[in-house]
Amino acid sequence: xxxxxxxxxxxxxxxxxxAFDQGRSGDAYWAPVFAGYxxxxxxxxxxxPDVVILCYNDHASAMMLDVVPTFALGCAEEFAPADExxxxxxxxxVYGHIELAxxxxxxxxxxxxxxxxxxxxxxxHGLTVPLSLMFGKVDExxxxxxxxxxxxxxxxxxxxxxxxxxxxxxAHAVEAFPEDLNVQIWGTGGMSHQLQGPRAGLINPxxxxxxxxxxxxxxxxxxxxxxxxxxxxxxxxxxxLIMWLIxxxxxxxxxxxxxxxxxxxxxxxxxxxxxxxxxxAT
Amino acid sequence: xxxxxxPLSDLEDIPGTTxxxxxxSREAYHLHxxxxxLMDEANRAxxxxxxxxxxxxxxxxxxxxxxxxxxxxxxxxxxGGNIYFLVKLSNTDGWSTQxxxxxxxxxxxxxYAAMMRAGGRSPEGNRSIREGN
Numbered sequence: 325x326x327x328x329x330x331x332x333x334x335x336x337x338x339x340x341x342x343a344f345d346q347g348r349s350g351d352a353y354w355a356p357v358f359a360g361y362x363x364x365x366x367x368x369x370x371x372x373p374d375v376v377i378l379c380y381n382d383h384a385s386a387m388m389l390d391v392v393p394t395f396a397l398g399c400a401e402e403f404a405p406a407d408e409x410x411x412x413x414x415x416x417x418v419y420g421h422i423e424l425a426x427x428x429x430x431x432x433x434x435x436x437x438x439x440x441x442x443x444x445x446x447x448x449h450g451l452t453v454p455l456s457l458m459f460g461k462v463d464e465x466x467x468x469x470x471x472x473x474x475x476x477x478x479x480x481x482x483x484x485x486x487x488x489x490x491x492x493x494x495a496h497a498v499e500a501f502p503e504d505l506n507v508q509i510w511g512t513g514g515m516s517h518q519l520q521g522p523r524a525g526l527i528n529p530x531x532x533x534x535x536x537x538x539x540x541x542x543x544x545x546x547x548x549x550x551x552x553x554x555x556x557x558x559x560x561x562x563x564x565l566i567m568w569l570i571x572x573x574x575x576x577x578x579x580x581x582x583x584x585x586x587x588x589x590x591x592x593x594x595x596x597x598x599x600x601x602x603x604x605a606t
Numbered sequence: 607x608x609x610x611x612x613p614l615s616d617l618e619d620i621p622g623t624t625x626x627x628x629x630x631s632r633e634a635y636h637l638h639x640x641x642x643x644l645m646d647e648a649n650r651a652x653x654x655x656x657x658x659x660x661x662x663x664x665x666x667x668x669x670x671x672x673x674x675x676x677x678x679x680x681x682x683x684x685x686g687g688n689i690y691f692l693v694k695l696s697n698t699d700g701w702s703t704q705x706x707x708x709x710x711x712x713x714x715x716x717x718y719a720a721m722m723r724a725g726g727r728s729p730e731g732n733r734s735i736r737e738g739n
Contacts, residue, residue: 338693338703383690385645389638392631407645409697477690479617479627516726519689521680523622524707525718527726552612556620556733561689589722591704 360585393440398471491573511571513564634686
């Protein structure tokens, strides 16, 4: 049987990808950011997940213009890195897991989640920066990836609580998949940041750290955060944190925090990263 | 009427902030179509070669075209734009996202970068116009 063995959250700042790709990860500005991911890179080599269900948002690269899906599940064999205006990132092709993706597509709709299914799409920094942070510079990604894109751009986004419920449904669906697979679920984006208008540059470390604490200690509190509260407290792009709740809900009631990292700034953004293990996992 | 946790007009109560809605998304559809066209190198070359001629291929408003030519990101957001589309333009120019974002704050690029290095903009006084907190 497939099982979810861990959840990881991380910010997915494009400038981190640029620093990584251009060999600037040792610069004084970037070194503290990349140092925060050394632990997880070593840990992933031991964990060797087979598949990652990767919750991220498309930054107007494959969707959001003609079609604005609330939840879009990547069902293809492969997903090419997108050209976001300065050429595609020089990272490997992302390969999907079509059997598990099809199973999720089926089970989630049966569970009343009206998913959009993507049979072809490119993936942008929202998905590839987390892969670079967890696996470093590689010739091919050591996992299959099922992209799960969430609308966090156009109001109204799904609520945090709806994301939580989706995460619970994903956990049930994975558990019902017959193949023996080591599955991780990642929530990406955040933490506090605002990329528009005179308020741009907003960073709220108190909100961010309370959110990180809440992932183990007060999940009901996190579920209750409204869209307006995210916008006010963590900036217009800080609402990406709702994607972390999909990850957290998929891990079940109690989790152990294995690793945490918080750093300001990376470009415009507060970087947050956490690794969680379900307490029921064997 | 169904009850909501807060009136949607509260979205306009956040200082220095424009919330991107379905209505704005439609207003900016052709602007955004232009932005996404810049995901192709041949289109980027055509745009660099003659900006106005390239913009005229899109059904954008005159104000939107002028704001693109001025690289006036606050104006582009006033005209419906969203930053995730607009960075295709700043990326085409070789700008960092920080430079594009900082250009909306009234600060110089150096001042904005220094603010971010010092921990960013505090939420204090930036949460609500009405409450002034």
